[in-house]
Amino acid sequence: MANTKVYLEIVKQLREMITIDGLKTGDKIPSERELSERLNFGRSSVREALRALELLGLIETRRGEGTFIRDFRGHQLVQLLSTFILQDEKAKHDVFETKNYIEMDCLRLALKKVDNRHIATLKEWVIKAENFSDDEFFHRIIEISDNHLFLRMWLILKEYYYSLNNQPVDYQRGDYLVLLEALGEKDAGKTLSAYGKLRNLSDFNDKY
Known part of the structure; x- marks a missing residue:
């Protein structure tokens, strides 16, 4: 050892x-x-x-x-x-948590920059896209937030996340539409609450 x-x-x-x-x-x-x-x-x-x-x-x-x-x-x-450096459970948890924090911060930034055209385009894509994925959804959100450092950090953490977690998560498209609806209303509380539901963060209201 x-x-x-x-x-x-x-x-x-x-x-x-x-x-x-x-x-x-x-x-x-x-x-x-x-x-x-x-x-x-x-x-x-x-x-x-x-x-x-x-x-x-x-x-x-x-x-x-x-x-x-x-x-x-x-x-x-x-x-x-990750096989060598992220072996302990604390490190794994930190990867998941940090990825969540970056996504939430980008949602906060997107609240200031998103417009009706963005929302309409995203809603249509969520409903109709055959290749819809959680990764692509948040990639588009981060592009709207227009923070390239967040994007680079998120891309790296996303790869770590998948290297540590091989269990696919079955997200429902309806949850993304609820998130987009709140984003379109520019309501920070509703947006972050919708994100918490999407990520199944049971203690979301206490922590975030």
């Missing part, structure tokens, strides 16, 4: 280091010795973590050159990282 914790901590710190250093696909990462010193872990532990990440296709070692970040867009990076 202790070895597993060490491994997870190294993976987590490597991920943070890549973000902080602004490393991208094709960039070289520090050597095993440098990582050991920087992360304050033994070289054998760092070596094992790097070996596992290479087996997963997240990095590659080139003889005589070093270790590089791979183009892993086709390797379901989010799902792979």
Whole structure:
């Protein structure tokens, strides 16, 4: 168990280091010795973590050159990282809760920017679209809110959400129409209440 914790901590710190250093696909990462010193872990532990990440296709070692970040867009990076980083239940709950908060904040922003044309278009799509989905609905809401940072955060959290939760949720189109009706009335209370019902947040009124 202790070895597993060490491994997870190294993976987590490597991920943070890549973000902080602004490393991208094709960039070289520090050597095993440098990582050991920087992360304050033994070289054998760092070596094992790097070996596992290479087996997963997240990095590659080139003889005589070093270790590089791979183009892993086709390797379901989010799902792979969540396997190692989001194992405890608290972390999983935080993903779900944060995703909900972003959707609610975008609804609040959309209340200020939505117009009758938006509402009519969305209602028609909800009723008639063969490819209707919860993801597409909230993608459109976030586009109306016009906050690109929220959109990027939501897209990432959405992928984490599905990597952690494989059970499909059967949402009813009528609930989205109720939400759109409240949004069209520009009533914040009704809009967030409709969202709480849609997401089946039983303690919604107490928490939000």
